[in-house]
Amino acid sequence: MTANFIAASDLTEKQIQRLLRIAKVFSPWVNRGDSIPLLKGMTIVNLFLENSTRTRTSFELAIRKLEGSALNFAPSVSSLGKGETLIDTAKNIEAMRSHCLIVRHSSAGSPNVLAKALKMPVINAGDGFHEHPTQGLLDAYTIQEKLGAIQGKRVVIVGDIAHSRVARSNIHILKKLGASVAVCGPPTLLPPLPEKLGVDFSYRLEDLLPTADVVIALRIQMERQNKMQIPSLAEYARVWGLNRERAGLLKEEAIILHPGPINRGVEIDPEVADGPRSVILDQVSNGILVRMAVLGEVCAPHRLAQWLEKEGQNV
Amino acid sequence: MTANFIAASDLTEKQIQRLLRIAKVFSPWVNRGDSIPLLKGMTIVNLFLENSTRTRTSFELAIRKLEGSALNFAPSVSSLGKGETLIDTAKNIEAMRSHCLIVRHSSAGSPNVLAKALKMPVINAGDGFHEHPTQGLLDAYTIQEKLGAIQGKRVVIVGDIAHSRVARSNIHILKKLGASVAVCGPPTLLPPLPEKLGVDFSYRLEDLLPTADVVIALRIQMERQNKMQIPSLAEYARVWGLNRERAGLLKEEAIILHPGPINRGVEIDPEVADGPRSVILDQVSNGILVRMAVLGEVCAPHRLAQWLEKEGQNV
């Protein structure tokens, strides 16, 4: 495990498997409402420079479940508004004896820049179009939990692949775990060279659904509509939306994921989102577990190792 | 006790009396700075979609005093801004293993809609013109504490009755506890059929004050002025404001309440707000106690029952 957690592309299969196993070990504790004191005495700071209540809250709850002290460093009222550089803000947070920085930023690569400038570890909570590695992990955890394994499974990701850090992290993780991945969407939203990512692609969702074990529907950013990257939300929904008819093309045991927040009637129809294939709320629940695993590995690897040993868990 | 806490109109006299007695039992603990571990291991979420630092803070402190984990899910930066539905937001919060949702919303009925969609209990912290049941409870607690009883007392509520969830919750609770209630205000701000609420009314405050044991002055929403529902703030203050002269019409032991924040010189003059009859700051203190009682009953009824028994308290 590196000292930071920046990109799924940096992780080995072994590291990913270990994190998923640790998350699974934590699961009964969290379900009982028990906490695990791995971050006791540590201050973990959420520096979210893009709005994301859901991801920030998930990290905050993960920190609390590990008995750490979670601190939200709010961007709108921070010194960044007064002209301070991002690195200076982060160094100030570090000087306050913080033990880890969780950062979300609209610029790809900024967690990496911060990791080089800081002594404390940095966890990437989403950086521009680059990566969102804990989302990739929680999706993998959810697939494994629901289907038993990822090895050999067929995963279809549909939506705005080109601008999606979620898609990027998912592709890295799912391929390392042995899945085959296809991407689908309007030509304007597919990456220029899908083969370089090691994935198939199609513009027609109907061609991919019958063989899929997993469909990940990405969120359509409303603002793409105005930039003419999609003709309209209605047109997108008509051609690439997961409606009942398309869901009917899936194998019986296939599952549907979405990173949220969902646009009902655009990427996914309400009856599909709330239907039996949907594991969207499981993803939210599992997010806390995988973030606990990442926080434990990154901030307190020795305490985590001791705790696992004490619990007789050989991960 | 139902699993939710949505409206004073749903509560029986017995349930109200029990909550008031529980709040009273908590009082010495809280005054000593001691906490009571009824919500230990539980996450309680404040979802406030209308600004209200004071009510939100009161709930947050009540959660802390019960050793729960309070989480503020901030609306302005939430996914609601990204087009997610309120129910989806709430289901996401629930999927994060939360144990209770406290909701404030500008639309009457939204806590009820959420309660139907969620497995976790919902507490209404104010919904549109409908109800604000914990405010009703804390007012009842304050009256009982100051006057010894509510049964047989005469309560006058003055102000914008028509648009006030505070008035509505107060009327339900106070009448169930045996008070007689009158409402007073400009014709444009009185409800269409006061008799249907079981209350008397008058446009002239002077007619009601001499027999009142309690006056509840409601907050005038500044924006009503522009909508021509009141001629002007000065005119309102002149006719319906609680000034020294009008307070002089009250019985010696009569008390004055206000849900806050007060507009000094509008609903109430500074010398009355800060005078001996005013119990406005007691209301604020008592708010924490009744919210603790509600949280205990709604989120942890078994632990509460055990704790009361251990303490030898038969409520």
Add this chain to the structure above:
Amino acid sequence: MTANFIAASDLTEKQIQRLLRIAKVFSPWVNRGDSIPLLKGMTIVNLFLENSTRTRTSFELAIRKLEGSALNFAPSVSSLGKGETLIDTAKNIEAMRSHCLIVRHSSAGSPNVLAKALKMPVINAGDGFHEHPTQGLLDAYTIQEKLGAIQGKRVVIVGDIAHSRVARSNIHILKKLGASVAVCGPPTLLPPLPEKLGVDFSYRLEDLLPTADVVIALRIQMERQNKMQIPSLAEYARVWGLNRERAGLLKEEAIILHPGPINRGVEIDPEVADGPRSVILDQVSNGILVRMAVLGEVCAPHRLAQWLEKEGQNV
């Protein structure tokens, strides 16, 4: 110790020395990640009516390290936006059984007004152009830590002295501890009568640097530029900025402070800010320690005295 902590001008040398010694005693505890339970069971409220994430966070961390319950009462969503007076807001906070109010406000004197209106103690976290006494304390702590003593040292403060509460608190504290202080900056930003503050002054930084042990560069408020109090930021940087050339005029052991957030290339050049003389990040770290000392003395003097005795610390 008074019940409040409003202004460095009110403090005696003995009181300042005691606070600095207490902060030093706390230091190893905090560095180990241990907390000290002086504020257990107490609620301490941050009421910040001017944005300052960094100072607010420093207080919040200090409260947590003392096991107090920190509550941020957010101004933008508070009742102040609804017309409530500052004193009413503070009295409401007090009625919620809070034990101390930390206030930042754009108006000089407002903490003093609040202190008179409240029973709970008030700590000034910066009020207009008046004072920022905990900043003065943390600067003194940092100088003492780095240079061994303050007595007899020469301190140069450069920048917008006239409008700086930091300069004012620093001058009071450093002079009481036996330093000699000079101020420097454009004529428009120097106070009208520096001699009344007991300090020397010069418009030329080069004249003051060779004899200085400490330079405190103040932050230039960007908005001063438009008000024509400084010709331009570039001109300010050219004449009063701490660049490599000017830093080269300093004695070998001289140190450089800045209250942050820094404007790189304006008050201070990057290579100086990140260079060996800079103790800017030490200031941030020490801020938590001196705020813990102030909180202990103000909110829990008896518990603090007992704790110090138990630890065999004679401060």
